[in-house]
Amino acid sequence: MAKKSRDNAKAAKKAKAVKPLKKKIKKLEKALAESQARTAAPRVSPLAPTRFPDLPEIAGVAFAATAAGVRYKGRTDVMLARLAPGTHIAGAFTRSSTRAAPVLDCETKIGRKTGPEEGAAILVNSGNANAFTGKAGQEAVEAIASSVARAVGVPQARVFTSSTGVIGEPLPHARVTAVMDDLTAQLSPTGMEDAARAIMTTDTFPKGAMAEIEIGGHPVRIAGIAKGSGMVAPDMATMLVYIFTDAKVAQPLLQKLLSELIDETFNCITVDGDTSTSDTLLLAATGQSPAPEIRTRRAKTTQVFADALRGVMLDLAHQVVKDGEGATKFVEVGVTGAETVEDARKVAMAIANSPLVKTAIAGEDPNWGRIVMAVGKSGARADRDRLAIRFGDTVVAENGWVSPGYDEATVAAYMTRPELMIGVDLGLGDAAAKAWTCDLTHRYIDINADYRS
């Protein structure tokens, strides 16, 4: 009995200990959740659009996507676009001096004279970038291109391929050519969203954009897809963009428009300032709209078409930034008052690329001192005492010093928004430029440091 009583007393004492233990567990769980949240992986970027847009069918283009098992399991990883005879194709590519085999191949094919009966095709695989793969890289490109050419009935010189994914590993091209019949059997004008999904690597959402205009009383449609700077170690960010239109435009003019517009769109975005070996943009015009041909750069109709194309390119470019690794903020940097457009772009990109600016934005800190620093290092002409800096509509610094009416609380509240505007006026001239970037967060380090646990 005495023992039982002692046991009871012990048990009662232990029982008393339960409550504080449970309290401690709750506290620890909360602390752990908070600590983990700082580096947690969101399934989809918080900046993603609510849904994939309804892309119009583009006369003369059919799409197919399938799972070839290049690297990923249980998802599509190859897309095919078949382009009707008469389609003109323009392209823009990475400026890297270590360009991947498919990029080098595309470059030789762009702008080549084509017969009116020649169709074309674009084939893209994800999972393997076919980059830094020596001679085997070019052989893989040729194996795939010749397989597509046979299956779709177009000359091999009219087959454009891209690859994105792991680098330095030989592309298992037989897996791609093995699904060629499956792909051609599926070809459909409505398959564009599936194509957008098949080219994703670690993108957290598929990217699409469209525009519809009227030329000579007839509708002209533009629709495009992109993949962004998702990355799977040991990969690197690659941006792939495919835009389709039923407009009738000769190749040289199409190329001229693309080259012009890329400087205001894809060349003005940055996630981390690094450049892929595989960046590719292809623009295909089928000419199947009944609208009249777009003939000269200066015609009014050309401007209407260029504006619509710019809108689609900008929309896709912004989506790439919004899916930047670890991005929680989308930032537009607007520079005005520069002596030249080149200077304005230099300043905008120096701010957009600065790790110090990007981490300040992650911390929701209106750190205008770092903007001053980035302007200073840009290499553009700038005068400290003429500089004005805005966050949103609030002027924070001007005439070489903090703005007299500057209220930090207002700007701190503004900085909590997911989409931000930083304005810089250099006070020297009339030239302006914009750049778009995202913040630099713990998640970027997580994704790219590839913690080996």
Place this chain on the structure above:
Amino acid sequence: MAKKSRDNAKAAKKAKAVKPLKKKIKKLEKALAESQARTAAPRVSPLAPTRFPDLPEIAGVAFAATAAGVRYKGRTDVMLARLAPGTHIAGAFTRSSTRAAPVLDCETKIGRKTGPEEGAAILVNSGNANAFTGKAGQEAVEAIASSVARAVGVPQARVFTSSTGVIGEPLPHARVTAVMDDLTAQLSPTGMEDAARAIMTTDTFPKGAMAEIEIGGHPVRIAGIAKGSGMVAPDMATMLVYIFTDAKVAQPLLQKLLSELIDETFNCITVDGDTSTSDTLLLAATGQSPAPEIRTRRAKTTQVFADALRGVMLDLAHQVVKDGEGATKFVEVGVTGAETVEDARKVAMAIANSPLVKTAIAGEDPNWGRIVMAVGKSGARADRDRLAIRFGDTVVAENGWVSPGYDEATVAAYMTRPELMIGVDLGLGDAAAKAWTCDLTHRYIDINADYRS
């Protein structure tokens, strides 16, 4: 009794629950510690040298440091160096177009003709950068310089000042001038380590380096201090370096040597690629060594002196990188086989600045694909198929592909070291260059995103 029995049973049941609860607490505590360790602040950089070096006294130089309360409490924040008559001073400054007031002031004073009886002085404060402070900035510089001139008995045009710390706030210069008597009273040839501590901002260790050589049978000494890229929001990284020697060198030759050597030392290091508005290097030669004067660039003794000076500059530059924000790895990037030295530097700095390379190093991942990417984006001439990449002594990629004998386990083990070497041979020519960088870690984001909790 029945109730008591029920209570006992309850208590026993609860008591049984204690053990698993305690186990759960242990598990949670471990997980929390692990999670927090990923972003925890080390008090001192893991790459810091074990102790501050024994710096020799430099004839003709005396130091003092004190606490003026510019911004920090309970630490020194002003240092003064008095330089004997006949001292020649060379300087190198940030290339930023938004340079801070003290930098602009120093630039006008460097190289000015001086009388043989004119001494000189250097005054540096931490806590406030006096940057982007409009006209008040220049007024503060002048107030301090004239106070130093009076106290030390040198012309104001021979007083060089630097400021580092918060930007955009007026420098409370009266706090600095108020301690001038205290400073001059303390002046001593042995005060160099105290001076190194007074100029720190968020540096985690004071930085010093020295060399002793013989010229014409007489010893010549060089000793220097630096502060690195620590940063206190809303600050920006600033590098300040002060080097002293008793060598006799005329100002133009001293400036020429400094300008040459800076290209191989401080201009080859990077923490995040951002540039401060205040970076300053001053090199003072008192000429008080009995050694003969160093007269021409091509003399043998000049080379001996230049080599020693390079060593001191490189040592300080490496210490700055080792105290880079969040750094856990020190990396030397060696580029060989370039067509020109300029190309070799471009490639070395592109690798050293790449966030993708730097995060891979943080993750101890021998990600040679990212090195290929950085080579490609550098703008230097490179041929993918001639490129060879080494981590330490192991060739990982060559001839445009992964090296045949590449053993990932060996290289993965190498990557766990705190000091790493990345070698790139471009296979095009004989030019070479080196750059030094650190890894990009969670701690960098923590420091610079300034979490507001």
